[in-house]
Amino acid sequence: MTEENNLLEEMLQEDDSLTDKQRKILVAATEMFAEKGxxxxxxxxxxxxxxxxxxxxxxxxxxxxxxxxxxVTPMMVKMLGPIIIKDLNKVLDEDFEHFEEFVRAxxxxxxEFLDKNLKVVQIFLQEIPFHPELREQFIEHIGMKVVxxxxxxxxHYQSKGxxxxxxxxxxxxxxxxxxxxxxxxxxIIDPKWNDDEEINQMIHFLKKGLAPEE
Amino acid sequence: MTEENNLLEEMLQEDDSLTDKQRKILVAATEMFAEKGxxxxxxxxxxxxxxxxxxxxxxxxxxxxxxxxxxVTPMMVKMLGPIIIKDLNKVLDEDFEHFEEFVRAxxxxxxEFLDKNLKVVQIFLQEIPFHPELREQFIEHIGMKVVxxxxxxxxHYQSKGxxxxxxxxxxxxxxxxxxxxxxxxxxIIDPKWNDDEEINQMIHFLKKGLAPEE
DNA sequence: ATAAGTAGCGAGTGATTACTCACTTTATTT
DNA sequence: AAATAAAGTGAGTAATCACTCGCTACTTAT
Numbered sequence: 113m114t115e116e117n118n119l120l121e122e123m124l125q126e127d128d129s130l131t132d133k134q135r136k137i138l139v140a141a142t143e144m145f146a147e148k149g150x151x152x153x154x155x156x157x158x159x160x161x162x163x164x165x166x167x168x169x170x171x172x173x174x175x176x177x178x179x180x181x182x183x184v185t186p187m188m189v190k191m192l193g194p195i196i197i198k199d200l201n202k203v204l205d206e207d208f209e210h211f212e213e214f215v216r217a218x219x220x221x222x223x224e225f226l227d228k229n230l231k232v233v234q235i236f237l238q239e240i241p242f243h244p245e246l247r248e249q250f251i252e253h254i255g256m257k258v259v260x261x262x263x264x265x266x267x268h269y270q271s272k273g274x275x276x277x278x279x280x281x282x283x284x285x286x287x288x289x290x291x292x293x294x295x296x297x298x299x300i301i302d303p304k305w306n307d308d309e310e311i312n313q314m315i316h317f318l319k320k321g322l323a324p325e326e
Numbered sequence: 327m328t329e330e331n332n333l334l335e336e337m338l339q340e341d342d343s344l345t346d347k348q349r350k351i352l353v354a355a356t357e358m359f360a361e362k363g364x365x366x367x368x369x370x371x372x373x374x375x376x377x378x379x380x381x382x383x384x385x386x387x388x389x390x391x392x393x394x395x396x397x398v399t400p401m402m403v404k405m406l407g408p409i410i411i412k413d414l415n416k417v418l419d420e421d422f423e424h425f426e427e428f429v430r431a432x433x434x435x436x437x438e439f440l441d442k443n444l445k446v447v448q449i450f451l452q453e454i455p456f457h458p459e460l461r462e463q464f465i466e467h468i469g470m471k472v473v474x475x476x477x478x479x480x481x482h483y484q485s486k487g488x489x490x491x492x493x494x495x496x497x498x499x500x501x502x503x504x505x506x507x508x509x510x511x512x513x514i515i516d517p518k519w520n521d522d523e524e525i526n527q528m529i530h531f532l533k534k535g536l537a538p539e540e
Numbered sequence: 541a542t543a544a545g546t547a548g549c550g551a552g553t554g555a556t557t558a559c560t561c562a563c564t565t566t567a568t569t570t
Numbered sequence: 571a572a573a574t575a576a577a578g579t580g581a582g583t584a585a586t587c588a589c590t591c592g593c594t595a596c597t598t599a600t
Contacts, residue, residue: 131576131577131578133577133578148456149363149365149456152365152456154557155557155558155559156556156557164578164579165578165579165580166558166559166579166580167561167578167581168577168579170558170560171576171577171579172577174559175558175559176558234455238452238455238456241363241448241452242362242363242366242452282527285507285511286504286507286528289503289504289506289507289508289510290500290503290504290507292503292507293499293500293502293503293504293507294499294503296503297499310496313492313496314500317500317535317536318535320534320535320536320537321531321534321535321536322534322535323534345547347547347548368586368587368588369588370586370587378548378549379548379550380549380588381548381549381550381551381589381591382548382549385547385549386547389588389589390588390589
């Protein structure tokens with residue numbers, strides 16, 4: 113039903129070239145990297161948790177960092193990029209009558225993504241300060257494209273006179289801050305908490321705050 | 327002039343019980359923890375960068391983690407807590423006529439704090455996912471007090487009829503998200519960038535979004 | 541002047557690190 | 571069934587890890 117599956121499981125299931133042991137390694141590594149961080153997790157621990165000899169890890173991944181990238185990169189390149197863009201096209205195709213509805217759809221969409229990929233997202237956020245190549249990869253493959261797509265959409269609703277005529281990047285920043293602020297509090301306090309009323313208030317706040325000046 | 331000095335330098339200057347070497351250790355460790363992360367930084371490296379024997383580090387700090395906490399804890403306990411509360415009292419004492427002005431003062435205030443303590447804040451944010459005791463310390467000593475104080479202030483402006491009558495925590499979340507979103511983009515893109523116009527737009531957006539319903 | 545305490549040192553500790561390699565087992569091809 | 575290739579192993583490696591300890595140098599109290 114859902115087009116957007118759990119990244120890890122999707123990778124594990126769809127990729128036939130993956131071995132059973134390799135799958136176990138990826139699962140174990142994801143678990144431990146999310147929990148203790150990349151630098152504080154030893155390949156020994158990963159091997160034990162995966163029920164695999166340590167050598168097996170290095171048969172498939174040249175280095176420990178290689179293993180990290182093989183978990184995080186697909187999320188960026190294969191998932192975040194195309195799927196976000198696909199989703200956005202879907203959103204643009206549907207052409208919600210109001211910016212408000214678009215935002216609501218976006219929140220629901222990212223909510224589902226987060227629910228299914230929390231651990232990989234967590235690893236990504238935790239490790240990005242320490243790995244410049246991760247940052248560059250992200251900006252190059254995802255960041256620019258996604259931002260530009262959002263800017264298109266915002267300008268679309270601006271031309272319909274629904275939202276204020278600030279620079280699109282500013283509108284994007286204000287909107288994204290609110291949404292990410294909601295997710296941040298939600299996942300820090302309690303991932304299961306899902307207050308629809310809170311979302312309604314946020315959308316109402318955005319609508320008022322971004323209303324065109326009379 | 328500034329009441330709020332660089333935390334590290336303040337600690338180094340004010341605390342007479344600190345040795346010259348100890349100061350060098352703290353400076354070097356702050357530098358490296360911010361850059362490579364706690365787990366990926368060896369005590370050997372710190373000693374070399376500080377121009378000190380490795381043993382000297384452990385003369386003053388029982389463990390490596392002890393060193394981390396001695397850098398991060400003061401920021402939380404001595405600075406974030408009392409000073410934020412002091413500042414907030416100041417703000418409440420001044421009793422800005424409008425919520426808008428209060429927000430503006432708050433942004434300026436936190437801006438100065440960030441400019442002077444970027445590295446320690448960076449370490450704190452990077453390491454908090456991996457050290458539960460850091461999290462608990464923060465919530466216990468800082469989080470609750472600060473949140474409660476902000477709630478007081480928000481209710482103050484609500485009772486003056488200046489902002490919408492949503493739950494104070496919701497107002498706080500929306501406001502904090504916008505401000506933190508601004509800082510995040512600023513420090514990720516370019517720490518020196520300081521667009522007053524951007525701040526004005528943000529405050530205007532908050533004012534509109536949080537205006538009382540008619 | 542002497543004793544006591546503190547600061548600093550750096551070689552040395554066992555444990556752990558990421559990674560290698562010669563080898564065995566399993567799967568695939570011919 | 572034989573040959574080839576790929577997957578998996580686990581003991582082994584040098585390097586590095588956080589940390590200790592016996593020592594010297596210096597400061598302070600008596």
